[in-house]
Amino acid sequence: MPTSAQSTHRTRVRWFILSMIFIVTVFNYVDRATLSIAAPRMRHDLGFDALAMGIAFSAFGWAYTAMQIPGGLILDRLGARVVLGVSLITWSVLTFLQGYVHLFAASAFIVLFVLRFLMGVAESPAFPCNSRLTVMWFPSQERGLATSVFQSAQYFALAVFTPVMTFTVSTWGWQYVFFTTGAVGVLLGLIWLRVVREPSKHARVNTAELEYISAGGGLPTMADGPSPFSWRQVKAISANRMMVGIYIGQFCLTSITWFFLTWFPTYLIEAKGMSILKVGLVAAIPAVAGCLGGIIGGLWSDWMLKRGFSLTAARKVPIITGLALSSCIVIANYVQSTAVVVLVMSVAFFAKGIGNLGWCIVGDVSPRKAMGISGGIFNLCGNLASIVTPLAIGWMIKQTGSFEAALTYVAGVALVGAFSYLLVVGKLERLPSEPAPDTHSASSRAPAESLP
Secondary structure, X not given: OOOOOOXXXXXXHHHHHHHHHXXXXXXXXXXXXXXXXXXXHHHHHHOOOHHHHHHHHHHHHHHHHHOHHHHHHHHHHXXXXXXXXXXXXXXXXXXXXXXXXXXXXXXXXXXXXXXXXXXXXXXXXXXXXXXXXHHXXXXXXXXXXXXXXXXXXXXXXXXXXXXXHHHHHHXXXXXXXXXXXXXXXXXXXXXXXXXXXXXXXXXXXXXXXXXXXXXXXXXXXXXXXXXXXXHHHHHHHHOOHXXXXXXXXXXXXXXXXXXXXXXXHHHHHHOOOOOHHHHHXXXXXXXXXXHHHHXXXXXXXXXXXXXXXXXXXXXXXXXXXXXXXXXXXXXXXXOOOHHHHHHHHHHHHHHHHHOOOHHHHHHHHOOHHHHHHHHHHHHHHHOOHHXXXXXXXXXXXXXXXXXXXHHHHHHHHHHHHHHHHHHOOOOOOOOXXXXXXXXXXXXXXXXXXXXX
């Protein structure tokens, strides 16, 4: 229990926990992006064509997606601190080892695919852990900002570390981008395990902060003991119309992310003729815009909630606006100026950041005793895009010899996501912890009718 329980001054440990979540998530995305930064040089050195590179990009997504439900089960059993700490150390070691794939000559592609696949397994619990920790540590009126902060880590990672990684590739070779990021990640994982705790077990949090979190709709004692698992619960969550609409929206939002994480540097080099060093600087600009959009989206959502708007309006309006505006990425097909192309990409990524509140909604509506499995299902559906997007774009490039079809595809899925939130999701309400006995009839009703 907290040692400062008698203090009348409310502690602010939750913001320290959020800063740790942010840092870990930054390196989550830095490690994911290493291959996209190394790809142009790797393709040259190892002889991979566009489709082979697309398959290598997708290896992470296959495992990451398949492991979401098992990862959610493990999370509900062991808690976020241990699961995320061990995951971070494991995926960082796997990142480090990718620097040696060239030593395997003809088998280099197979070794790279296996390492990326295992990396996807290791990273699978990361975002469900983030979501679970923010629900435990933050009241509802602060959760939009908290979620947008850790979500913005993906943009921060690209903005700050893309120039660093491209400089590393240019100066020392593509292998060293894996060596450096992997080593830093292992160190960070050890720090995480030492300093992060859940609310009821943290030595620095006091009763006033715990009561503030609880009174505002947070769940500070959620991890006190393992949660039971039932396939009825999985079926009730995944068949609910509100959740299905959220899943579709997240797939579309994540498709935009994976274009920027995988093919965007190659687009700048091959379609716009930039050098690897220039790509490092230019690719950071949309990422900065995305980071800014993410923070604005969270603040906008929390502002609406504090001003008396319903949870449904406060969460859905920024998401629909962001997804609809992201479709402007297709404009890049019709302009020649590199400056205008970068502006269009920046606006699209800024808008995607505004709409990046899916994890906040999962915290708002998931059953209290099934946060891990609910987050796992959500992330599974969203990260199908990590498989589909790299492969689809690689195939389009190989078939057409250009990126025009790829950008049209990304714009189209953004609009599909906006319409899903507008027409399918409906009212946002928390699902019950125990599914109704008749799951067939319960899943066909609106969320409000499922509540006791």
